[in-house]
Amino acid sequence: MRSLSYIRARDVREAIEAFAAAGEGARYIAGGTTLYDLMKLGVERPAHLIDIASVEGADRIDTSGDVLFFGAGALMADVAEDEVVRRDYPVLAESLSKAASQQLRNMATVGGNLMQRTRCPYFRNGAIGAYPCNKRDPGSGCAAIGGLDRSQAVLGISDACTAVSPGDWPVALTALNARIEVHGPTGARSIPVAEFYRLPGETPHVEFAIGAGELVTGISVPKTDAGRYSTYLKIRDRESYAFALASAAVALAMDGDHVRQAHVALGGVATRPWRAHEAEALLSGRTVDREIALAAGRAACAEARPSVHNAFKIELGARTLADAMMTAGRKTQ
Numbered sequence: 001m002r003s004l005s006y007i008r009a010r011d012v013r014e015a016i017e018a019f020a021a022a023g024e025g026a027r028y029i030a031g032g033t034t035l036y037d038l039m040k041l042g043v044e045r046p047a048h049l050i051d052i053a054s055v056e057g058a059d060r061i062d063t064s065g066d067v068l069f070f071g072a073g074a075l076m077a078d079v080a081e082d083e084v085v086r087r088d089y090p091v092l093a094e095s096l097s098k099a100a101s102q103q104l105r106n107m108a109t110v111g112g113n114l115m116q117r118t119r120c121p122y123f124r125n126g127a128i129g130a131y132p133c134n135k136r137d138p139g140s141g142c143a144a145i146g147g148l149d150r151s152q153a154v155l156g157i158s159d160a161c162t163a164v165s166p167g168d169w170p171v172a173l174t175a176l177n178a179r180i181e182v183h184g185p186t187g188a189r190s191i192p193v194a195e196f197y198r199l200p201g202e203t204p205h206v207e208f209a210i211g212a213g214e215l216v217t218g219i220s221v222p223k224t225d226a227g228r229y230s231t232y233l234k235i236r237d238r239e240s241y242a243f244a245l246a247s248a249a250v251a252l253a254m255d256g257d258h259v260r261q262a263h264v265a266l267g268g269v270a271t272r273p274w275r276a277h278e279a280e281a282l283l284s285g286r287t288v289d290r291e292i293a294l295a296a297g298r299a300a301c302a303e304a305r306p307s308v309h310n311a312f313k314i315e316l317g318a319r320t321l322a323d324a325m326m327t328a329g330r331k332t333q
Contacts, residue, residue: 008051012183012217015052019213020185022048028215029053030073031108033100034116041124043117043136052215053109060218068092068221072111072181076169077102079110091230091249092221095172098234101241111216113169114180114196115208119243120144120152120163134160138205145307151245154304154313155270161204162307164268165197166243171267172232174275175249178221184214197272204271226253226263229331233324235268235316244268246317248324252288254332259283264325266300269317276300279321288329290322297321 005022009015019026025047029035038044052058058073063084070079079085080096100108117123122131122143132141144152144162152162170193178193196209210216230251236242247267253260262283264276279296286292297318304314 002045004046005048006051007049008053009055011056012215015050015055015215016183016185016213018050019048019215022050026050026213030058030112031075032112033104033108034112038117038124043124058111058217059109066223068223070110070219070221072114072216072218073109074111075106076100076108076110076113077105080105087228089176089221089227089230091172091175091227091232091251092169094232095168095249098232099168110169110219113167114173114216114219116167117207118163119166122147123163134200134204135163135207136205138203142204148309149307150309151243152307152310153269153271154306154310154317155266155274155301156199157271157305158200158202158204160202161200161271163200163204163271164243165270165272167273168232168234168244168247168267170197170273171247171265172249173219173221174273175230175251175263175265176221176224176227177263178219180216181218181220182210182214183217184211188217190220193273194275200271224251224253224263226251226261229254229328230263231324231327231331233320233327235320246313246320248317248321250321250324250328252283252325252328252332257287259286259288262325264296264300264321266317266321269301269304269313274300276321278302279325283325288325290326293322293325293329294318296325 027046030053058071060071062069086093123133131143153164180191234247249265251263262280264279266274278299282296301318
């Protein structure tokens with residue numbers, strides 16, 4: 001049995017001050033659906049928990065302004081069921097409703113979901129410690145490289161880590177150019193979601209672009225007419241409660257039958273939510289048909305580096321993206 005301290009913060013300032021006072025081993029907690037899981041596995045071993053679930057205004061959902069704003073404490077289920085989100089930004093609603101079970105979505109927050117850690121089995125084997133993992137124990141090695149790598153990434157990998165970024169919601173946010181609002185000891189700042197997730201490089205344990213004591217407080221998504229013509233497609237081993245082998249978020253802004261601007265991101269195949277700039281460029285000015293969609297999907301996966309068991313993800317990712325493009329294209333007609 002490990003002892004730990006617990007405090008419930010009433011506002012952001014109190015949470016940040018409590019984190020600073022707690023010192024090493026402090027963690028913020030809201031819904032707890034990820035942190036408690038990792039604590040039981042022995043991967044996370046916090047000494048102090050700062051509960052931010054009751055922070056005033058943390059669950060705010062505001063769709064009335066120039067941006068969609070979601071407080072970090074808003075529940076996944078509540079955002080997915082918001083009328084404006086469902087009608088005008090189905091890619092956001094679908095990415096949330098296809099993530100986890102309804103019970104978990106009723107507990108998990110959209111801010112906490114941003115910081116969900118990988119499902120790599122070598123990373124999650126922390127309690128036993130039988131396999132090295134650079135995310136869990138920096139410098140120890142990566143057992144997934146040359147090991148059982150069917151579920152590992154083929155994009156954005158390094159010689160130190162091939163673990164897949166697990167989220168669905170972050171993929172949709174990446175496609176729509178969201179910004180992550182954070183507060184910390186030195187004040188508030190806004191981080192483009194594309195910069196929020198770090199590639200593994202030689203430091204795969206440094207996963208997010210936030211500093212010690214910084215707290216995610218909200219998510220801002222620019223409003224766009226492409227939102228209505230959007231979708232999130234997820235391919236997995238089973239239909240429910242499973243993480244993506246490949247997923248795609250697509251939103252299309254159209255001029256008649258031609259794509260004016262494409263917003264495209266991939267999940268399940270990369271070490272972070274993967275913005276598919278090559279696919280976006282290929283779609284620009286084109287009419288979306290199956291041939292163009294497949295070409296765009298394959299362009300997005302052109303730099304993939306498969307290992308022993310995961311080469312299938314390259315074509316699966318390309319086809320998943322193509323199918324999502326066709327679905328979004330049909331919504332424009």
